[in-house]
Structure formats: C-alpha cells, structure tokens
Amino acid sequence: MDSFPKIAIIGGGPAGLTLANILQKNSIPFSLFEHDASPNERNQGGTLDLHPKAGQAAFREAGLWDVFIQHARPESDVLKVVKQDGVVLWDGNMSQPPNLDGKNVHYDKTLASAVPGGRTDSWNLHFRDGSVEKDFDLIVGAEGAWSHTRKLLTDVEPFYSGITAIELWALDVDQSHPWMVDYVGRGSLFSFDADRAIQIQRIGDGSIRTYACLRVLEGFIKDCGIDWTQPDIARKELVERYYSDSAIELKQMILKSIDKLIPRPFYMLPVGIKWDPRLGVTLLGMLLI
Numbered sequence: 001m002d003s004f005p006k007i008a009i010i011g012g013g014p015a016g017l018t019l020a021n022i023l024q025k026n027s028i029p030f031s032l033f034e035h036d037a038s039p040n041e042r043n044q045g046g047t048l049d050l051h052p053k054a055g056q057a058a059f060r061e062a063g064l065w066d067v068f069i070q071h072a073r074p075e076s077d078v079l080k081v082v083k084q085d086g087v088v089l090w091d092g093n094m095s096q097p098p099n100l101d102g103k104n105v106h107y108d109k110t111l112a113s114a115v116p117g118g119r120t121d122s123w124n125l126h127f128r129d130g131s132v133e134k135d136f137d138l139i140v141g142a143e144g145a146w147s148h149t150r151k152l153l154t155d156v157e158p159f160y161s162g163i164t165a166i167e168l169w170a171l172d173v174d175q176s177h178p179w180m181v182d183y184v185g186r187g188s189l190f191s192f193d194a195d196r197a198i199q200i201q202r203i204g205d206g207s208i209r210t211y212a213c214l215r216v217l218e219g220f221i222k223d224c225g226i227d228w229t230q231p232d233i234a235r236k237e238l239v240e241r242y243y244s245d246s247a248i249e250l251k252q253m254i255l256k257s258i259d260k261l262i263p264r265p266f267y268m269l270p271v272g273i274k275w276d277p278r279l280g281v282t283l284l285g286m287l288l289i
Contacts, residue, residue, distance in 0.1 A: 004028050004029055005137035005138050006029070006031075006122075006135060006136045006137045006138070007023065007028070007029070007030040007031070007136065007137065007138045007139075007140065008030070008031050008032075008033065008123070008125055008133065008136040008138070008139045008140065009030055009031070009032040009033070009140045009142055010033055010111050010125075010139060010140065010141050010142060010143045010147075010148070010149050011032075011033075011034065011035075011141065011142035011143030011144060011147075011285070012032055012033075012034030012036070012039070012105065012107075012142075013142060013143070013144065013285060014048065014055075014285065015142045015284045015285025016032060016034075016140070016142035016143070016284065016285065017032070018055075018058045018059065018062050018064070019058075019140060019142065019284060020032050020104070020105070021062035021063065021064055022058070022061050022062045024104070025061075025062060025063045029104070030104055031104055031106065031133065031136075032104060032105045032106065033106050033109035033111060033125070033127070033133075034105065034106065034107050034108075034109060035108075035109065035110045035143065036107060036108070037107050037108040038107055038108075039107070056068070071204065078092040078093055078185055078186045078187030078188070079092045079187055079188055079189075079190065080092060080093060080184065080185045080187070080188070080189040080190070081189070081190050081191070081192075082189060082190070082191040082247070082249075082250070083191065083193075083247075084191055084193040084196075084198075084243075084245070084246045084247065084250065085245075085246070085247055086246075086247025086248070086249060086250065091185065092185070092187065093185035093186055093187075108129070109127050109129070109131075110127060110128045110129075111125060111126075111127060111128075111143070111148045111149070112126045112127055112128045112148070113125075113126045113148065114126070114139055114148070114149065114152055114281075117134055117135045117136070118134065118135060119135050121137070121279050121280055122134075122135040122136060122137055122280070123135075123136045123137075123139050123280055123281075124136075125139070136280070137280055138280050138281075138282070139152070139280060139281050139282075140282055140283075140284050141281070141282070141283045141284065142283075142284045142285045144285075145158045145267060145268070145269065146158065146267075147283065149281065149283065150283055152278060152281045153275040153276075153278055153281060153283065154273065154275040156269065156270060156273055156275075158267040158268060158269050159267060159268065159269075159270075160218040160265060160266075160267055161265075161266040161267060161268045162215055162216075163213055163214070163215055163216075163265075163266045164213070164214055164216050164218075164220050164221060164263065164264065164265045164266065165199075165211040165212065165213040165214075165263075165264045165266060166211070166212045166213075166228075166234075166238060166254075166261065166262070166263055166264070167209060167210075167211055167260075167261070167262040167263075167264050168209065168210045168211075168212065168235070168253075168254060168257035168260070168261055168262075169207055169208075169209055169257055169259040169260035169261075170207060170208045170209075170210070170253075170256060170257040170258070170259055171206070171207045171259045172206055172207065173206065173207060173208050174206060177208075177256060180208050180253065180256070181208075183249055183253070184200050184202060184208055184253075185202075186202060187201075187202060188200065188201045188202070189201075191246075191250055195214065195215040196212075196213065196214050196215065196242060196243070197211075197213040198210065198211070198212055198213070198243070198246070198250050198253065198254070199211040199213060200253060207259075208253075208257070209257075210253045210254060210257045211264075212238060212242070212243065212254055214242060218265060220265070221263045221265060226238065226241075228261065228263050231258070231260075231261040232258070234261060235254055235255050235257075235258075235261065236255065238254060239251050239254050239255060
C-alpha cells in the first residue's frame with residue numbers, strides 16, 4: 001500500500017468539499033465524485049447555520065476561515081416569529097474558499113454501487129455512466145439523504161416526513177420588492193399554525209425564499225389538483241385553499257415570490273439511526289440528520 005490510503009469522497013456538497021479541503025491542506029490524496037455536471041449546474045440551496053464547534057471548526061481546519069468570514073452573514077440568525085393572523089410574537093430585528101485542485105474533483109459522476117475491490121479491504125466504485133474507479137481504501141459518503149454509500153452500512157431508507165413544502169423564490173428583492181426586506185428582516189421569519197407553516201429566509205445572493213409548508217399525504221403534489229407547472233395559477237390556488245385566512249403580508253410573500261416555484265416533499269431518516277462499523281466506509285454531513 002502507498003503511504004496514504006486511497007480515499008473516495010462521494011458528494012460535493014458542503015461536507016464533502018470541506019473534507020476535501022482538509023485533505024488537500026494536509027497533502028493527503030483523494031478523489032471526489034459529484035453527481036452534478038458542474039459546480040454551477042443548479043442553485044446550491046439556502047443559508048446554513050454553522051456552529052463554532054462543528055461547521056466553523058471544520059472551516060478553520062480546512063484553512064477556509066478567512067474566506068468564510070468574507071461571505072458569512074452573521075445577521076442571518078436574526079429571527080422573526082409571526083402568527084398566521086399577522087401578530088408579531090418576536091422580532092429579533094429590533095435589536096441591533098481556496099479552490100480545490102481540479103484534477104481531484106470529478107463532476108457528472110453518480111455512484112451506482114460500491115463493491116469489494118481487488119485488494120483486501122478495498123472498494124471499487126461503479127458509476128451510472130459505466131465507468132469504474134478501483135481499489136479505494138476509504139469511501140466517505142457525503143451525498144445527502146438518498147446516499148448510495150449508506151446502503152453499505154444499513155438497509156434503513158428515508159421515509160416521508162408528513163410535510164410538503166412549496167418553495168418560492170423572489171430575486172433581487174432590494175430593488176424589486178423592498179417591502180419584503182422590511183417585513184422579513186435580516187434573517188428568517190417563521191409562522192407556524194396547526195398543520196401548516198410559512199417559513200421565509202434571506203439568502204446571501206440578495207434573494208428571499210418562502211416555504212409554504214403543509215402537513216399532507218405523500219402524494220399531495222400530484223393528487224391535490226393544483227397544476228404546479230403553471231406557477232402563477234398555482235400560487236393563487238395555494239393561497240386560496242390553504243392560506244386564505246392568513247395575514248395579508250404572509251399571503252403576499254407567496255403571491256409575489258414569482259421567480260421560481262419548486263414543490264418539495266420532505267423525507268427524513270429515523271431519529272437516532274445507528275449502524276455497525278464497516279472497514280473502509282463512513283458517512284459525513286447532512287445524510288446523518
């Protein structure tokens with residue numbers, strides 16, 4: 001064996017890329033395989049809450065702290081809580097990366113399976129494009145809740161949480177919807193009710209995302225009768241059916257967030273999921289939540 005184990009990281013999300021930076025900083029070779037065809041193929045999600053002893057500690061170890069500080073939005077932890085009738089229960093607004101070596105990162109690579117390799121305790125990775133990467137000593141699964149790597153450790157699969165959200169985007173809100181900026185505040189706004197909620201979040205790119213959440217059956221998206229491919233009509237029907245008695249500001253957040261609509265059933269792993277250790281395989285990141 002070489003002086004270092006051969007390491008494969010499956011998934012180029014925050015956890016996988018941070019691990020890759022730590023390995024690179026310490027001159028430990030690795031290969032990272034990411035499903036997306038490029039880092040800019042799709043929007044990369046909302047704001048993350050990174051704590052000092054977890055995500056922030058990892059950034060320090062990866063040598064990314066200065067870059068993190070440049071882009072961090074500490075004000076985004078400001079919280080506003082509103083009842084569905086518009087009464088404000090709490091308003092926190094009232095108080096005042098180095099690039100990875102490109103040869104190690106492989107895009108457009110979706111793992112199909114991992115099987116024992118030719119060497120003792122090694123693994124071969126088979127990808128959906130038919131390619132095979134051989135003889136890894138360690139596989140780090142960092143590809144999210146639907147991880148293929150996790151299947152090497154447990155048969156437990158994600159299950160429907162009972163919650164479906166309609167994600168709505170409003171871009172460049174400082175120019176297009178300054179009232180949203182004033183209403184939501186610097187961080188997040190939550191409004192919870194029986195079997196429904198509206199959660200709103202400021203994003204670092206100047207946009208706001210609104211999540212209209214409902215406790216509904218798993219087939220809601222296709223069975224509810226709303227045509228989600230017609231966003232203008234869908235937003236109006238969503239409000240009329242499920243939020244008609246909500247405060248006007250909350251309804252306007254749904255109706256005026258016109259730049260993108262994404263239906264999202266939420267899936268989860270069982271709380272407290274555990275598995276027996278297996279040599280050469282581990283998991284990292286949000287697939288553990």
